[in-house]
Amino acid sequence: MNIHTYEKVWIVASMVLIVGFIATITYGAVGPGIAMIDDDGGDINPDKINDDERFAEPGVEHVGGNEYEVTVVAQAWSYTPSEIEIPANSEVTFYVTSRDVTHSFSVVGTNVNTMVVPGQVSEMTAKFDEPDEYGILCNEYCGEFHHTMEGKLNVVP
Numbered sequence: 001m002n003i004h005t006y007e008k009v010w011i012v013a014s015m016v017l018i019v020g021f022i023a024t025i026t027y028g029a030v031g032p033g034i035a036m037i038d039d040d041g042g043d044i045n046p047d048k049i050n051d052d053e054r055f056a057e058p059g060v061e062h063v064g065g066n067e068y069e070v071t072v073v074a075q076a077w078s079y080t081p082s083e084i085e086i087p088a089n090s091e092v093t094f095y096v097t098s099r100d101v102t103h104s105f106s107v108v109g110t111n112v113n114t115m116v117v118p119g120q121v122s123e124m125t126a127k128f129d130e131p132d133e134y135g136i137l138c139n140e141y142c143g144e145f146h147h148t149m150e151g152k153l154n155v156v157p
């Protein structure tokens with residue numbers, strides 16, 4: 001191989017990478033487990049969240065067996081509750097809504113990643129097998145302190 005052949009190989013390789021990235025972004029949103037289209041948990045009046053059965057006291061509820069429901073209210077610039085604790089080997093359904101503007105609820109390192117729109121409830125289910133600690137981040141720009149909006153998910157033994 002001479003130098004030109006190497007160059008060609010690298011050009012092709014980088015083009016494959018670029019196409020790969022675009023494909024990931026385009027098709028990632030409809031891939032398995034990523035809840036962008038199938039996360040409709042119904043409507044809610046954002047002014048009456050405190051009167052809503054599910055969201056008046058957001059948090060973790062054991063619904064039987066290894067199943068848990070977690071309700072979360074997003075608002076600028078925090079989540080309520082800010083820290084979630086669930087046991088390992090559990091199946092968790094998250095219900096998340098917003099009190100004000102559009103946020104996201106993204107559990108870093110998992111497929112739980114959804115927009116949180118005022119007036120709507122985002123719903124998604126995920127399994128947590130091993131004890132671990134996950135950060136929760138807001139991926140939608142929501143104002144001055146967007147970058148400080150975070151939470152924690154602890155999967156405990």
Ligand code: CUA
Nearest residue numbers: 103138142146
């Ligand atoms: Cu909430 Cu960005």
